[in-house]
Amino acid sequence: MIHVVIADDHPVVRAGIRALLDGESDIEVVGEAATPDDAVRLAQSLTPELVLMDLQFGQAVTGADATRRVRALEAAPYVLVLTNYDTDGDILGAVEAGASGYLLKDAPPHELIAAVRAAAAGESALAPAIAGRLMERMRAPHVSLSAREIEVLRLVGEGASNSEVAQRLHITDATVKSHLVHVFSKLGVASRTAAIVEARKLGVLR
Amino acid sequence: MIHVVIADDHPVVRAGIRALLDGESDIEVVGEAATPDDAVRLAQSLTPELVLMDLQFGQAVTGADATRRVRALEAAPYVLVLTNYDTDGDILGAVEAGASGYLLKDAPPHELIAAVRAAAAGESALAPAIAGRLMERMRAPHVSLSAREIEVLRLVGEGASNSEVAQRLHITDATVKSHLVHVFSKLGVASRTAAIVEARKLGVLR
């Protein structure tokens, strides 16, 4: 049984979510909070597995803050963030605060339910529309590999040797090495294997 | 809405599954098949997102076969395989035939429902009891790396150089290379990077 606390300043939204979740036999809504403070308080006293957290409370944008505080509790319930707009600038903040997932309020019911189950299981559940946007914002500032560099790195990541890469791209292996040197420095690593590991971590590969 | 076709030779089982799924608003059972041939036929004519497929039809074990044929259709519905026994030797066959998931018939209702949703979303849904067993059978025959070899490979997979691995394991880098040579030959590759790729594919790493 997944115990859930709903935190949203709008009663209608809370009721809607509750109605959706009440239809699921393995999910029980144990509390509702109308303010960030209440959300943290209920998360502590009711020890739910999951908190559904709105990002916009009244005027102050303290949803991310509340998320951080909830995640700092001893029981540390998972937090699933809800918002109306996928352009919300606080997506990053919420994720960094420890949110397991991020959903738009107009998501189809089964998507929300699936997300609740996934989040309660410790998995991350991002609305597809958001995942891409988020990824861009997370990795763009970090690395900006040129198209050619990515191309080379991708082949290396498939296990190709320098000469194989050179052949496939119709360039000299000296050139391949040069591209790799640049990739290494941009990724802050010193070998092809480490570069692959790092590239995967940053989402550049795979 | 997830449209489902149920394929099972036992009417009672079909009714049971239908009853379970009818309780879900986002799932609709659009057809029932009592034979593998019917299953394929309905999968083609009704174009469901998902086919729930029994492995045992009458006497012949053609569930895997039917799965293969269903997956070969133009619409290519996902296939979720059901069976009574987790010792069934055809688990592998079904998965290789393109089944997205594998469930025991005595699984709790919510697990089945969750599996249906997951499978319809293109995710794989394996009963935990089966996942482990399956994993063993899938990778054991392919590779049997020694504990030491895996240890070395794991570090290499983190981007470590031979000398770093040697230091961490308190052995010479000549020995590290030796282990890697064995790993390479067992995995059928010729470089550390290719080894990492292959090891990930086989589930040895990560």
Add this chain to the structure above:
DNA sequence: CTTCGTCTCCGACTTTCGATGGATGCCCCG
């Protein structure tokens, strides 16, 4: 007890990789 297989370890040789340094062409902006 021997033989075989397997795992673990190692040193010396060859190949590949990565570092260094430099060339060209492109685009943008002061």
Add this chain to the structure above:
DNA sequence: CGGGGCATCCATCGAAAGTCGGAGACGAAG
């Protein structure tokens, strides 16, 4: 327009990775 920044390309040379052959340990068969 003329330099600064960047992407792409290339050659050389020391360092790392990979190849080869073999040694010691240990257990399972023969």
